[in-house]
Amino acid sequence: MFGIERRNHLLALLQEKKSITVQEAAARFQVTEETIRRDFRTMEAQDLLIRTHGGAILADDINTEPSLEIRESINIKGKDAMGRQAASLVQDGNTLFLDASTSSLYVAKHLKEKKELTVITNAERIILELAKCDDITLISTGGFVRKKSLSCVGRAAENAILSYHADKVFFSSKGFSLQLGAIDSNEQEATIKKLMMQHSSEAIFLCDHTKFNKVGYIVTAQLSDISRLISDTPLPEDWKQEITRHGVKVISPND
Numbered sequence: 346m347f348g349i350e351r352r353n354h355l356l357a358l359l360q361e362k363k364s365i366t367v368q369e370a371a372a373r374f375q376v377t378e379e380t381i382r383r384d385f386r387t388m389e390a391q392d393l394l395i396r397t398h399g400g401a402i403l404a405d406d407i408n409t410e411p412s413l414e415i416r417e418s419i420n421i422k423g424k425d426a427m428g429r430q431a432a433s434l435v436q437d438g439n440t441l442f443l444d445a446s447t448s449s450l451y452v453a454k455h456l457k458e459k460k461e462l463t464v465i466t467n468a469e470r471i472i473l474e475l476a477k478c479d480d481i482t483l484i485s486t487g488g489f490v491r492k493k494s495l496s497c498v499g500r501a502a503e504n505a506i507l508s509y510h511a512d513k514v515f516f517s518s519k520g521f522s523l524q525l526g527a528i529d530s531n532e533q534e535a536t537i538k539k540l541m542m543q544h545s546s547e548a549i550f551l552c553d554h555t556k557f558n559k560v561g562y563i564v565t566a567q568l569s570d571i572s573r574l575i576s577d578t579p580l581p582e583d584w585k586q587e588i589t590r591h592g593v594k595v596i597s598p599n600d
Contacts, residue, residue, distance in 0.1 A: 351376070352384050356393055359403040364415060366400035395419055395555055413470070413494050416447045423553045423577030424451040430575055430596055431515055431549060432456050439463075439512045442541040443471050445496030445534065446517035448551035450474060456481065465509050467502050467537055469495040484509070491533070498533035506540045514538075514545035518566070520559025521552050523584055526568050528561030535565045547572045554578040568593055 351374055358373070359365060370381045385401045388394045394401045398418040402411055411419075428451030435441065437460040443449040445468035453471045456462060460480045466472060467486040475481050488502030516538045518527035527550055529535040542548045550571045568591035576597040580588070585595050 348384065348387075352388055355381075355384060356388065359394060359401065364397070364400060364402040368399075370400075413447070417450070419447070420553050420555050420577065423555075424448050424551075425454070426598075427551050427553060427575050427577050428452045428455045431551060432459070434549065434573070435459055435462070435513065437461055440509070441465065442506070442509075442511045442514035442516075442545055443468060444514070444516040444538050444541060445469075445471070445494055446551065448517035448553065449515050452515045452551070465506070465511060467497040467506075469497070486537075491531075494534070496534065496537075498537055502537060503540055506537065506544060509544060511541070511545040513547045513549055514541040515549050515551060516541065516566075517551040517553075518556065519561045521550075521556045522558060523587055525564050526570070527552075527564070527566040528559070529563045529565045530561045532563055535563045538565050542566060542570055549573045549575060552576050 354374070355370060367378045367381050371378045385394065385396050389396050392404055394404050397415060398421055402415055424447060427448060431452045432455035435456060440463040443453060443464055443466040449468065450470050453474045456464070456475065457478050462480065463482040463484065464475060465484040465486065467488065469490070472483055472485055475483055486497050486502040486505040488497035488505070489499035490497055518529050520528045522528055548566065548571050550566065550573070552574055554577055568588060571593050573594045573596060574588060579597050579599050580595060588595055
């Protein structure tokens with residue numbers, strides 16, 4: 346079977362199953378796992394899929410939301426690098442909002458050595474990550490728990506956020522468009538992020554390369570709402586110029 350034919354079959358399989366592992370695909374098409382990884386890289390460059398740790402998922406459309414388990418396996422290295430960079434911006438004694446994105450979870454992983462922090466979040470995973478840190482005061486927004494994302498949303502969560510003010514908010518989104526900004530597909534999640542930004546002195550957007558030009562229908566944040574954008578890869582030069590023109594500081598490799 347030629348490579349292009351195998352990739353067409355892989356795409357059809359992904360459209361049916363939504364996700365597949367490298368091992369499963371290699372066995373099905375009787376090729377090596379490295380061959381499947383090359384196929385996945387080719388297909389990702391064509392925006393047909395998103396590679397995950399050990400597999401791939403179908404490139405999401407406007408109405409789909411991958412599970413938390415799948416999202417946590419996407420671009421682990423890149424999100425970890427962003428999390429480390431984001432944490433370097435945090436000073437001892439700061440109060441932070443962290444949204445329920447997996448990118449913010451990686452920020453939390455790098456905050457554990459900070460002193461006298463207060464972290465306010467609607468993310469159950471972040472609460473579990475930081476629960477044993479004696480020098481971090483954790484505040485949960487409470488609210489209705491979305492099982493797919495283990496995030497708290499709704500009126501109770503919104504009212505909780507209104508009671509606080511943070512030095513910084515770290516957040517991500519489903520996608521990013523140069524024209525529209527940060528884009529999401531869940532209105533409740535977008536509302537939480539907007540309130541966090543409104544009640545923070547600084548909004549820091551975590552935008553790894555898998556978000557570039559991804560679709561959504563809710564504008565969570567325009568460039569004018571953001572003070573810094575952290576990415577895991579260098580941005581296209583025209584993007585960087587336009588983003589900085591809006592007063593946003595870009596933090597990415599080689600900057």
